[in-house]
Amino acid sequence: MKFSTVKSNIINELSILQGIVEKRTTMPILSNVLMKAESGKVELMGTDLEVGIRTDFEAEVKEPGVAAVNGRKVFDFIRLLPDDRNIDFTKKDDQLVIKAGESEIKIVTADEEDFPPIQECNFEKGFSWPLADFKEMIDCVFYAITQEQRYYLNGALLSLKNNQLELVSTDGHRLSYTRREFSEVKVDKEINQIISKKTLNELRKFENEKIDFDFDDNSLFFRVKNRVLISRIIESKFPNYQAVIPKDNPNKMIINKEELSSAIRRVSILSAEKSKGIKFSLSPGELKLFSSNPEIGEARDRLEVEYEGQALEIGFNSQYLLDFMETVGSEKVRFEIKDENSAVLIRPEEEEKGHYLYILMPMKI
Structure with missing residues (x-):
């Protein structure tokens, strides 16, 4: 294998693989990227067995071939080269030689036959939508995804219904739901798939172009221009989230x-470091906030609000509240409360794009 390219062609594609390539792994091959040079381009592939990425860049290919090489080391070397450098890649025996001017590095290659196969997809189903909007939806649910043993909580539920796209996540203490309508999305039968947290995080790094979506029995496929992300399906049933959305909230x-x-x-x-608990005291026209820590002291604040309902006191995890506040776009937010022991519905008061709901369980303070 022998090819030449410029830094600007390869560096972004290597960068997008860094979140996939394993740094510490019991399978050394997973720390490698697979390079496949042929007819004017070089394809790059990386995987951690849960998520895989295929991408490519333009190159002058002098000798077609394949090499599996440490993805981090290649990236670090090229990243530190001057931006205008031409870079030559040559595979010699069990080494990949990378040379740019007087700078040169030789990296031992792995057996490319050991590299796990990465599925291909022709995207026949034709689902697509703007990635910029999808990233905003991801931000609305990302913080409520957990990493615990209940696999259905390790990702967000993606639902396609008619021309609507929904994302839902929950960690057992809270639930976040967002929905948007896209004219590009038309489905005859409802589609429900759980997307892993890592997959969502990697998609946030892609450029804001149109994103294509497809799936089979084992994998989800996302394509943005020349980049394809393949994600293993989380085989689990997502909770019936509609059942936990509180309906009767007089306050x-x-x-x-x-x-x-x-x-x-x-x-x-x-507030206590572990629970991060704060208390809301609500009455017509005002909200009082309170927290205490027996070893340090206590804090209070008061705000004027619009409030309809009976006087009540209710406790919340302060970080859970801030997670929602940091992702909502409206100037005002609405709290709908049944009582101090029931889940609270929080939403934007004005919604410019789609629909966003946050359901939060109270805590005892």
Whole structure:
């Protein structure tokens, strides 16, 4: 294998693989990227067996061939080269020689036959939508995905219904739901798939172009221009999230998002480190916030609000509240509360794009 390219062609494609290539692994081959040079381009592949990425870049291919080489070392060397450098790649026996001017590195290659196969997809189903909008949806659910043993909580549920795309996540303490309509999405039969947290995180790194989506019995496929991400399906049943959305909530508060976020941050300074608990005391026209730590002290704050309902006190994890506040786009947010022991529904007061709901369980303070 022998080819030449410029740094600007290869560096971004190597960069996008760094989140996939395993740094510490019991399978050494997974620390490698597979390079496949042929007819004017070089294909790069990386996988951790859960997520795989295929991408390519333009190159002057002098001798077609394949090499499996440590992905991090190649990236680090090329990253430190001047931007305008031409780079020559040559596979000699069991080494990949990379040379740019007077700079040269030789890296021992692995047996490419040991590299796990990465599925291909022709994207026949024709589902697509703008990635910029999808990233905003990912941000709305990402924080509520957990990494515990219940596999269905290790990702977000993606649902396609008619021309609607939904994402839902839950960690057992809270649930986040977002929905948007895309004219490009048309399905005859409802589609439900769980997407892993790692997959969602890698998609956030892709350029804001159109994203194509497809799937089979084992994998989900996402394509953005020349990059294809392949994700192993999480084989589990997602909880019936519709059943936990509270319907009867007579107590309603509307409040400025920035004012509430600032007050939560101030009061939570003295909340217990583990629980991060703060107390809301609600009455017509006002919200009082309170936290205490027996070893340090206590903190209080007060805000003017629009509130309809009975006086009540309810506790929350302050970080869970801030997670929602940091992703909601509206100036004001609405809290809909049944009582101090029931799940609370929080949503934007004004919704410019789609639909966003957050269900949060209270905590005892």
